[in-house]
Amino acid sequence: MKTVSRMRAPFLGYGYAIGAAMGYGGAQVVGKQIVGEVPPLVGAGFALLFGTLFMATLSVSDLIHPTDAPRWAYFTLAMAGICSSSGLLLLFLALERAPVVVVAPITGISPLLSILLAQLFIRDLEKVSLRMIVGAMLVVMGVALVVISRPA
Amino acid sequence: MIGILLAFCAAVAWAIGAILVRIGLQHLRSTTGTVISLISGLIMVMTLAVIFHWDSIWELPSGIFLWFFLSGLLTFPLGRFLNYSAVQRLGVGRAMPIMGIAPLFATLYAILLLGEVVTVPLILGTIAITGGIAMIVSAR
Numbered sequence: 001m002k003t004v005s006r007m008r009a010p011f012l013g014y015g016y017a018i019g020a021a022m023g024y025g026g027a028q029v030v031g032k033q034i035v036g037e038v039p040p041l042v043g044a045g046f047a048l049l050f051g052t053l054f055m056a057t058l059s060v061s062d063l064i065h066p067t068d069a070p071r072w073a074y075f076t077l078a079m080a081g082i083c084s085s086s087g088l089l090l091l092f093l094a095l096e097r098a099p100v101v102v103v104a105p106i107t108g109i110s111p112l113l114s115i116l117l118a119q120l121f122i123r124d125l126e127k128v129s130l131r132m133i134v135g136a137m138l139v140v141m142g143v144a145l146v147v148i149s150r151p152a
Numbered sequence: 153m154i155g156i157l158l159a160f161c162a163a164v165a166w167a168i169g170a171i172l173v174r175i176g177l178q179h180l181r182s183t184t185g186t187v188i189s190l191i192s193g194l195i196m197v198m199t200l201a202v203i204f205h206w207d208s209i210w211e212l213p214s215g216i217f218l219w220f221f222l223s224g225l226l227t228f229p230l231g232r233f234l235n236y237s238a239v240q241r242l243g244v245g246r247a248m249p250i251m252g253i254a255p256l257f258a259t260l261y262a263i264l265l266l267g268e269v270v271t272v273p274l275i276l277g278t279i280a281i282t283g284g285i286a287m288i289v290s291a292r
Contacts, residue, residue, distance in 0.1 A: 017235075020238055028255065030223045034223060042201045058229065062184045067180065070179060073178070074176070080185075082196055085197050086165045087162045089200070104255065110163040110166040111251075115245045142276075142280030142284060
């Protein structure tokens with residue numbers, strides 16, 4: 001049984017990653033409907049509010065029962081949330097000053113930067129191979145092509 | 153030039169966020185991690201929204217809240233929770249490039265739902281993405 005679960009674990013991870021991409025892709029389509037009517041900051045704020053309420057409801061038992069996790073783990077994740085939101089705000093500001101065909105390929109290099117930072121700071125947690133780096137570069141180039149193929 | 157710099161800063165912020173998620177989720181479940189990150193992000197974004205768009209908030213049309221709800225549902229319980237779960241299982245190096253293909257899905261939805269046309273760059277981009285993911289998945 002252990003062998004089966006070990007074999008399944010990475011495939012489940014890939015399923016999660018593709019599911020996340022599908023969710024973010026859908027959010028981009030829905031976001032277009034919102035941005036035309038309200039300031040992006042307000043749209044992001046209310047989307048975050050509904051998302052937080054929904055996730056808090058799903059994980060209420062985790063939040064009620066305390067864990068023995070160190071405080072720095074909570075702090076690290078709170079900072080991760082700040083980074084994600086800062087990225088979103090910087091993206092909006094960038095889009096006000098440059099067209100999407102310029103901005104999207106640049107923001108698309110984020111996975112490559114993640115790999116670089118992982119190699120610099122968490123090498124003991126992350127093993128990065130040349131094949132993964134080349135694969136990530138292909139994905140980034142492909143995403144840039146997809147973005148520039150769309151009408152403005 | 154400022155636009156390019158801001159876009160680069162956004163990419164850096166997301167990359168740092170992914171590293172912090174990888175570190176923090178060694179000790180917490182991805183559900184808990186998602187909620188904590190959402191709360192901190194909510195406080196920051198709502199504070200700025202109230203400061204800069206106070207009047208707009210009170211003038212929002214009621215119909216827009218359905219779109220907010222849909223956007224929140226797709227981006228956070230679906231997008232971010234699965235994002236964190238993937239980072240926890242695969243690591244940043246494998247999960248982040250795969251999640252980076254979100255614009256491909258946005259384009260596919262636009263073709264299927266909004267009738268956008270298939271173009272040569274789209275086909276080439278899809279081939280590059282598929283090849284890249286195959287390399288990442290098969291990497292040791």
